Amino acid sequence: MLTKRIIPCLDVMDGRVVKGTNFINLRDAGSAVELAERYYAEGADELVFLDITASVEKRKTLLNLVIEVADVIRIPFTVGGGITEIGDIEKLLNAGAEKISLNSSIVNNPKLISEASKQFGSQAVVAAIDIKDINGVHKVFIKGGREETKLIGLDWCKEVVDLGAGEILLTSMDKDGTKEGFDLEFLKKLTDSVSVPVIASGGAGNKEHFLKAFSIANVDACLAASLFHYKELEIKELKEYLKNNNVEVRV
Amino acid sequence: MITIIDYGLGNIRAFVNVYKRLNITVKIAKTKDDLDNVSKIILPGVGAFDHAINLLQNSGMREKLDEFVLQKEIPVIGICVGMQIMAESSEEGKLAGLGWFKTKVKKIDINNLNHKPYLPHMGWNIVNVKEEEVLFAGLEKEPRFYFLHSYCFSTDCRDTQIANSHYGQNFVSGLKKNNIYGIQFHPEKSHHNGVQILKNFALL
Numbered sequence: 001m002l003t004k005r006i007i008p009c010l011d012v013m014d015g016r017v018v019k020g021t022n023f024i025n026l027r028d029a030g031s032a033v034e035l036a037e038r039y040y041a042e043g044a045d046e047l048v049f050l051d052i053t054a055s056v057e058k059r060k061t062l063l064n065l066v067i068e069v070a071d072v073i074r075i076p077f078t079v080g081g082g083i084t085e086i087g088d089i090e091k092l093l094n095a096g097a098e099k100i101s102l103n104s105s106i107v108n109n110p111k112l113i114s115e116a117s118k119q120f121g122s123q124a125v126v127a128a129i130d131i132k133d134i135n136g137v138h139k140v141f142i143k144g145g146r147e148e149t150k151l152i153g154l155d156w157c158k159e160v161v162d163l164g165a166g167e168i169l170l171t172s173m174d175k176d177g178t179k180e181g182f183d184l185e186f187l188k189k190l191t192d193s194v195s196v197p198v199i200a201s202g203g204a205g206n207k208e209h210f211l212k213a214f215s216i217a218n219v220d221a222c223l224a225a226s227l228f229h230y231k232e233l234e235i236k237e238l239k240e241y242l243k244n245n246n247v248e249v250r251v
Numbered sequence: 252m253i254t255i256i257d258y259g260l261g262n263i264r265a266f267v268n269v270y271k272r273l274n275i276t277v278k279i280a281k282t283k284d285d286l287d288n289v290s291k292i293i294l295p296g297v298g299a300f301d302h303a304i305n306l307l308q309n310s311g312m313r314e315k316l317d318e319f320v321l322q323k324e325i326p327v328i329g330i331c332v333g334m335q336i337m338a339e340s341s342e343e344g345k346l347a348g349l350g351w352f353k354t355k356v357k358k359i360d361i362n363n364l365n366h367k368p369y370l371p372h373m374g375w376n377i378v379n380v381k382e383e384e385v386l387f388a389g390l391e392k393e394p395r396f397y398f399l400h401s402y403c404f405s406t407d408c409r410d411t412q413i414a415n416s417h418y419g420q421n422f423v424s425g426l427k428k429n430n431i432y433g434i435q436f437h438p439e440k441s442h443h444n445g446v447q448i449l450k451n452f453a454l455l
Contacts, residue, residue, distance in 0.1 A: 002372070002418065003374060005374060045374075045375060067264075070264055071268050071271075074268075074269060074439065074441065074445060074446055075397070075440055075441075075442055076397060076437075093262075095264065098399075121299070122371075123297075123373055124297075166373075197373065
């Protein structure tokens with residue numbers, strides 16, 4: 001039986017981990033490599049690195065960070081932020097990342113998903129999708145949550161899977177940073193609609209939130225950032241709790 | 252020296268990093284000229300069967316690998332698709348494999364899975380190892396390893412099964428034939444259990 005996965009997310013800006021609420025008010029949470037090492041030691045199943053400034057500043061992702069991180073951890077990790085070309089993906093995978101996540105670029109150029117999954121396998125391609133409730137409709141946002149698109153959340157999720165994405169990282173902007181819990185309703189709809197693993201993101205505030213995401217929304221993985229960065233919740237403690245509540249985890 | 256075969260597939264750097272931290276010297280071979288002073292061989296791999304065998308063929312290293320493995324009996328370990336191309340063939344592709352294991356790789360039977368998503372089998376799963384096998388010395392009980400694949404060796408294959416796992420069906424996650432080892436999971440991405448196996452292989 002496969003385990004459910006716990007994934008700390010490191011939003012990175014110039015090698016430092018930052019975290020804000022609702023995508024703004026960023027504060028420093030330490031060195032990315034040091035945090036990665038800590039999560040590796042504490043039992044994280046995977047890590048996700050998102051270069052949050054990349055899309056806006058059109059910078060290439062932090063290749064050096066990937067190299068440094070791959071040097072210290074022995075678990076799979078995903079890197080995203082500002083990836084627009086196949087060549088970038090190849091460089092990042094060769095540098096040691098298992099997967100890359102695509103967000104803004106695939107809204108502008110959906111073919112990038114199919115090209116990437118054809119060349120590197122769909123398992124290496126994560127579609128990161130940010131959604132926000134606009135008058136009762138979950139719309140897709142890009143550029144770090146700064147720009148609304150015409151896309152409807154659930155439809156776009158299905159489309160990226162059809163194009164070849166191997167996993168969906170779904171972030172609810174309404175929940176992100178609030179610590180009120182994951183968007184169970186949307187996530188449940190999503191896991192019922194697609195046949196790839198879904199990573200829930202945005203809103204984790206306590207252990208019960210993770211349990212609900214796994215048992216009610218049936219997601220495969222949960223992602224959190226500040227909760228782990230500031231040691232409000234230890235991965236070990238979380239996994240023990242999940243295990244005691246009949247969620248299969250790697251402890 | 253331990254030689255990692257870089258034929259364009261698999262996370263070569265991950266292996267190099269593990270061994271660097273263990274203070275074990277390794278080298279990377281990209282062409283047949285790099286294949287000298289070889290004491291052990293690591294054959295990594297990610298992706299599709301035909302693509303992998305094609306790349307290995309095009310690298311020019313195949314003949315020499317055959318010689319090292321079959322005649323000189325140098326220990327070799329295939330990882331994931333690196334293990335699968337050691338078989339005679341695969342349901343995934345049309346091309347012949349290396350044929351070191353006399354069996355065919357099959358698609359994982361998902362009919363008995365009662366949950367979505369189905370394939371690939373991706374994530375941390377239990378590996379039941381043959382405890383007397385030196386390759387698996389020093390592992391914790393019921394160790395979990397990171398898997399990422401859609402095809403597998405079935406339990407009716409004739410070579411020595413040194414590990415098995417379950418995902419929809421029982422399948423072989425570790426195979427051995429004399430000096431030839433194959434493991435379906437990714438030790439380079441499986442935390443301390445994976446490091447232990449790579450260390451064990453180096454010490455064989």
